[in-house]
Amino acid sequence: MPSIRFQALQSVANAEEKKIHGYGEKKITAIFASNVFTGRTMREHLSDEAYKSLMNSAKTGSRVDRRMADQVAAGMKSWAEERGVTHFTHWFQPLTGTTAEKHDSFFTIKSDGTAIELFDGDALIQQEPDASSFPNGGIRATFEARGYTAWDPSSPAFIMEAGSGKTLCIPTIFIAYNGESLDYKAPLLKSIAALDKAAVDVCHFFDKNVSKVTATLGWEQEYFVIDEALANARPDLMMCGRTLLGHGPAKGQQLEDHYFGSIPERVYAFMQDFEQESYKLGIPLRTRHNEVAPSQFECAPIFEECNIAVDHNTLLMDVMNKVAKRHKLKALLHEKPFAGVNGSGKHNNWSLATDTGVNLLSPGKTPRTNLMFLTFFVNTIKAVCDYDDLLRGAIASANNDHRLGANEAPPAIISVYIGKFLSDVLDEVETRVKEKFTEQDEVILKLDIHKQIPELLMDNTDRNRTSPFAFTGNKFEFRAVGSSANCASPMVVLNTIMAETLKQFKKDVDALTEKGDKKEIAVLQVLRDYITKSKKIRFEGDNYSAEWAEEAKRRGLNNFKTTPEALDAFVTEKGKQVFYDNGIYSKRELEARHEIMLEEYIKKVQIEARLLGYLATNHILPAAINYQNTLIQNVKGLKEIGLDKKTYKAQLNLVEVISGHIQNINDNVEAMLETRKKANEITDIHKRALKYCHEVKTYFDKIRYHADKLELVVDDKLWPLPKYRELLFMR
Numbered sequence: 001m002p003s004i005r006f007q008a009l010q011s012v013a014n015a016e017e018k019k020i021h022g023y024g025e026k027k028i029t030a031i032f033a034s035n036v037f038t039g040r041t042m043r044e045h046l047s048d049e050a051y052k053s054l055m056n057s058a059k060t061g062s063r064v065d066r067r068m069a070d071q072v073a074a075g076m077k078s079w080a081e082e083r084g085v086t087h088f089t090h091w092f093q094p095l096t097g098t099t100a101e102k103h104d105s106f107f108t109i110k111s112d113g114t115a116i117e118l119f120d121g122d123a124l125i126q127q128e129p130d131a132s133s134f135p136n137g138g139i140r141a142t143f144e145a146r147g148y149t150a151w152d153p154s155s156p157a158f159i160m161e162a163g164s165g166k167t168l169c170i171p172t173i174f175i176a177y178n179g180e181s182l183d184y185k186a187p188l189l190k191s192i193a194a195l196d197k198a199a200v201d202v203c204h205f206f207d208k209n210v211s212k213v214t215a216t217l218g219w220e221q222e223y224f225v226i227d228e229a230l231a232n233a234r235p236d237l238m239m240c241g242r243t244l245l246g247h248g249p250a251k252g253q254q255l256e257d258h259y260f261g262s263i264p265e266r267v268y269a270f271m272q273d274f275e276q277e278s279y280k281l282g283i284p285l286r287t288r289h290n291e292v293a294p295s296q297f298e299c300a301p302i303f304e305e306c307n308i309a310v311d312h313n314t315l316l317m318d319v320m321n322k323v324a325k326r327h328k329l330k331a332l333l334h335e336k337p338f339a340g341v342n343g344s345g346k347h348n349n350w351s352l353a354t355d356t357g358v359n360l361l362s363p364g365k366t367p368r369t370n371l372m373f374l375t376f377f378v379n380t381i382k383a384v385c386d387y388d389d390l391l392r393g394a395i396a397s398a399n400n401d402h403r404l405g406a407n408e409a410p411p412a413i414i415s416v417y418i419g420k421f422l423s424d425v426l427d428e429v430e431t432r433v434k435e436k437f438t439e440q441d442e443v444i445l446k447l448d449i450h451k452q453i454p455e456l457l458m459d460n461t462d463r464n465r466t467s468p469f470a471f472t473g474n475k476f477e478f479r480a481v482g483s484s485a486n487c488a489s490p491m492v493v494l495n496t497i498m499a500e501t502l503k504q505f506k507k508d509v510d511a512l513t514e515k516g517d518k519k520e521i522a523v524l525q526v527l528r529d530y531i532t533k534s535k536k537i538r539f540e541g542d543n544y545s546a547e548w549a550e551e552a553k554r555r556g557l558n559n560f561k562t563t564p565e566a567l568d569a570f571v572t573e574k575g576k577q578v579f580y581d582n583g584i585y586s587k588r589e590l591e592a593r594h595e596i597m598l599e600e601y602i603k604k605v606q607i608e609a610r611l612l613g614y615l616a617t618n619h620i621l622p623a624a625i626n627y628q629n630t631l632i633q634n635v636k637g638l639k640e641i642g643l644d645k646k647t648y649k650a651q652l653n654l655v656e657v658i659s660g661h662i663q664n665i666n667d668n669v670e671a672m673l674e675t676r677k678k679a680n681e682i683t684d685i686h687k688r689a690l691k692y693c694h695e696v697k698t699y700f701d702k703i704r705y706h707a708d709k710l711e712l713v714v715d716d717k718l719w720p721l722p723k724y725r726e727l728l729f730m731r
Helices: 004-013 039-045 048-060 066-082 121-125 185-203 228-232 235-240 265-280 306-326 371-386 388-394 419-431 439-445 488-514 519-533 546-555 563-571 573-581 587-640 645-680 685-696 698-713 724-729
Strands: 087-091 103-105 107-109 115-117 147-151 158-162 165-176 213-227 285-290 296-301 329-332 346-354 469-471 476-478
Touching: 004 213, 004 228, 039 048, 039 066, 048 066, 066 121, 066 165, 121 147, 165 185, 185 213, 185 306, 185 346, 185 371, 185 488, 213 228, 213 306, 213 488, 213 724, 228 235, 228 329, 228 724, 235 587, 265 285, 265 296, 265 306, 265 329, 296 306, 306 329, 306 488, 346 488, 371 388, 371 419, 371 488, 371 519, 388 488, 388 563, 388 573, 419 519, 488 519, 488 573, 563 573, 563 587, 563 685, 573 587, 587 645, 587 685, 587 698, 645 685, 645 698, 685 698
Parallel strands: 087 165
Antiparallel strands: 087 103, 107 115, 147 165, 158 165, 213 296, 213 329, 213 346, 285 296, 346 476, 469 476
């Protein structure tokens, strides 16, 4: 009977491209947001009173009146039932890294036994899922299980299709009984509100007409696609999302021929399918292409408001996984599924937009004349400089540790790249005068402050692919975010530290104006001070180089190389204070989240350690011993017929080499098992995480080294796991 590996290879050989029903028959605009309760749909199903109430709530963040909620619920139900929906769910994002949903039917029975379809305002606004079974960091115990989901009117409801079923999904926050946040969305909404208020206050230095500032986000989702049968033949891919073993193929990405190359037809059909599903859900995908590594791809949408963009990315990852199954494919969202080729990130492109139509991070053609741009530009750099440890903590995970600093992605050192042109601008502001700005400086630098910023034909910045936080023309690109991450984590930090910095900026400017300085002069004086204080975070060179690590150390920049170290930033007094002062987290919530993130790290490393031990002892060693026995029988036969030992020297050497690798694998697996047992005995979760990080994980590479060496010598017919050349190049 053929091994599961060869069965999988046969399945790939027989795979056929799945035809996408209806794709291309309609324009994207004809299906876009067809499964979303949009403004146009609301107009059709809500009264004017209910419509205005809901739109006002979405715009201002005010609560929807309970009386109006009944009308909105009735309208949603009517719209959903027209599309064949029978159930609804509060769709939320607990701290598991995935979404959660509990479906309830519209069906109910009245007291007199009459069966009816019902969905009222109470069901729309609030539900009560069990809180104790989700990660909570000690906030809720099993005997205190109550938690609530609460409707987020700023993110529209949508219909999720799965097979023949359709469910009305209502985006919600998830909080504990006492109001503590237990999800990603609640803190994100708070950070957006804090940034809005702080940014509007600063905008009023330049334009009193601004009444709202919105954080915008455009994510770039990288992922791998491999054949499902091959993935199922790899227990590590099934359980961990990455390969724990596997020798690199002779050809990987070194020829750079996959990047922007022709998309394979089977993958192309998958892309068309998940794009179609995404369009129906209102996800504005715009771009698709091959990425650098073989079998690696990327998609990206048009920019949206931060909260909706986060919801859409979280939703997209779920859609991709479901659609891949239809095509007998496996979408891998892990940051580093394959050693030796590039991992996957999720670049977060962040900017700020006013309700007057201005992108606050768009420099226009002459940044020197745009004081409002310089204000928000410099404040962003200052925020990153002051809170680089929190940004590093926001992207920390067991998965991302494999990617950060691996000469393919930004390093663990947070720095800002702005390009030569804008560096010269900041240097000019910093050094124009030694003591005080003059009236002439004011005239030169404040031109066009109140005018709409013209569009650029060419960016004033180049690109630096090695920088973790780069300015790219009219936005900052946080490149260090991992591909499987929820975008809310880095966005909460970025919004919060920006809000804090802008609040301080306003205080500093007000202090100078109270002393008699003109407003524009005061702004310039404070900007110059901020430019000087944040200069150490700016770096224009190669972030991958060893020289930069040394230079960063001299500058006093942080370099947290592992997740347990990086996460500590959230429980420093400075870290707690900035979140507390801006109303994002209580100190208790931060401590709980720190514990949750450490626990998640431990569990992921623990699962990988268990799986690696299983693969080594149940797959690799039996194959190696089997082949070794074949060699021994061969040597015995040659010896029996009287051949000189020289004629089977190679076989003897192979037996010896294989024996060495077998022994090393066995010894390291046993040592890893003992180290893991000792780690599990540690009660302090931080110390336990460090034990897993610095001791248990050290055995991974040792075991892998010897297993990968065996892959090179063991008979291919006996090797049980699909090899890299098969995983990466067969679809």
